[in-house]
Amino acid sequence: MVKKDKSEYxxxxxSHALDLLEQFHGDIxxxxxxxxxxxxxxxKNNVFRLLATLESRGYIEQNRATENYRLGLKALELxxxxxxxxxxxxxxxxxxDRMVEECNETAYVAIFKENHIVYLDxxxxxxxxxxxxxxxxxxxxxxxxxxxxxxxxxxxxELESAIGEQNLVQHTPTTLASAxxxxxxxxxxxxxxxxxxxxxxDPGVRCIAAPIRDYTRRIVxxxxxxxxxxxxxxxxxxxxxxxxxxxxxxxxSTRLGxxx
Numbered sequence: 001m002v003k004k005d006k007s008e009y010x011x012x013x014x015s016h017a018l019d020l021l022e023q024f025h026g027d028i029x030x031x032x033x034x035x036x037x038x039x040x041x042x043x044k045n046n047v048f049r050l051l052a053t054l055e056s057r058g059y060i061e062q063n064r065a066t067e068n069y070r071l072g073l074k075a076l077e078l079x080x081x082x083x084x085x086x087x088x089x090x091x092x093x094x095x096x097d098r099m100v101e102e103c104n105e106t107a108y109v110a111i112f113k114e115n116h117i118v119y120l121d122x123x124x125x126x127x128x129x130x131x132x133x134x135x136x137x138x139x140x141x142x143x144x145x146x147x148x149x150x151x152x153x154x155x156x157x158e159l160e161s162a163i164g165e166q167n168l169v170q171h172t173p174t175t176l177a178s179a180x181x182x183x184x185x186x187x188x189x190x191x192x193x194x195x196x197x198x199x200x201x202d203p204g205v206r207c208i209a210a211p212i213r214d215y216t217r218r219i220v221x222x223x224x225x226x227x228x229x230x231x232x233x234x235x236x237x238x239x240x241x242x243x244x245x246x247x248x249x250x251x252x253s254t255r256l257g258x259x260x
Contacts, residue, residue, distance in 0.1 A: 016042065017050050021059065021075065030068040085111065088212070088221050089121050091255040095223065095248050096123040103244060105227040106131050109212075109252075111220070112150040115162050117141050120221075131205055131226045142166060142182055143175050145197035145209035146222035151182075152189035153211060153219050159186070175200045194245055196237070199229055206232040208241055210249030215257030223248045 023031055023039055033051070037044045051069055054060035058074030092109040099107045100123045110119045116138040124130060141147025141162070151162060163179050170177040176185055189195045197207040209224035225232075225241055232241065254260055 013050075016040065016046070017054060020047070020050050020054070021071070024071050030063060030066060030070045032066075032068045036069075085120065087256065088252075092121060092212075092221075092223065092252055093123075095252050096121065099123075099223075099225060099244060099248055100125060103225065103241060105225050105231065105241075106133075107248075108134070108146070108224045108226060110146040110209075110222050110224065112141060112147065112222075113138070115141050115166050117144050117147040117150070117222070119146075125227065129228055129231075131202075131228070139201065140166060140169075142168060143171055143197065143200040145195045145207040145226075146224045148186060148189055148195035148197070149209040149211045149222040149224075150219055152186040152195065159183070171201050172199055172203050174198050193249075194242060197226075204229050206237075208232070208237060208245050210245045211253075212249055212256065213253040213258040215259075217258065220256065221252075223252055 019040055020036060023036060031039075033044050033047050036042075036051075037047045040047060042050075051060055051062075055062065055069075055072070058072045059078075060069050060075075061072040062069050088109065088111070096107040096109060099105075104125050104127060106122060106124050108119050109121050110117045112118075117140075118138050119134045119136065122133050122135050124133060139147070141151055151159060154162060163182065168177040168179065168182070169175070176182040194208060194210045197205075197209075199206060205226065206229045207224050207226040209222045211219045212221040212223055214220045223245065225245055250260070
């Protein structure tokens with residue numbers, strides 16, 4: 001079977017919408033329907049529909065005084081998200097490398113998105129028995145160390161919303177599927193500054209994580225160490241891995257501008 005070129009899958013309307021957004025560059029901050037129609041070589045009705053769609057999602061807004069259009073706040077938010085994530089990954093990689101060199105367990109950096117944890121980068125252990133890489137995976141926050149490191153520092157209102165929107169499934173015998181038990185552990189995580197996944201998502205797998213903050217003092221991610229429970233026993237966690245993950249979280253936060 002001949003594999004199709006990706007260009008054959010392009011959706012024309014989406015391509016036109018992106019072309020429209022790309023017209024706002026350099027010193028060009030506002031454009032009208034007529035000018036956009038000329039630039040894009042599209043009928044004004046088509047341009048207006050594109051603008052209406054993008055405006056409804058916040059990527060475009062209209063200046064009521066001039067009736068011209070400009071980029072909306074959603075475009076700024078998207079760009080800022082990219083900048084933060086790329087900055088996070090760039091600063092995290094040497095810290096992940098250092099942790100794996102010291103403890104030879106798998107290390108991750110992850111972000112919190114819609115009550116889930118998304119793993120952005122990993123440095124794996126050289127040991128044969130290891131946790132399968134989860135880069136790109138979306139896992140429920142309440143039963144992962146990185147997820148609980150985020151949930152613990154939400155406001156009461158944000159936490160109620162986050163827990164209320166999740167179906168707390170009992171994945172393993174140790175999963176905190178009760179909202180009251182989860183809240184009690186999150187309080188402890190606030191005090192300790194780190195979170196532990198005690199085989200709560202996958203039997204035989206433990207994980208420890210610490211939050212990452214940036215210059216705004218908000219948590220923008222989590223750094224974690226994951227491995228088989230037989231290697232991440234309590235004594236090793238207490239003596240080696242907890243101090244290591246706390247130092248990694250503090251180091252990465254400082255690199256992102258969090259004042260110490």
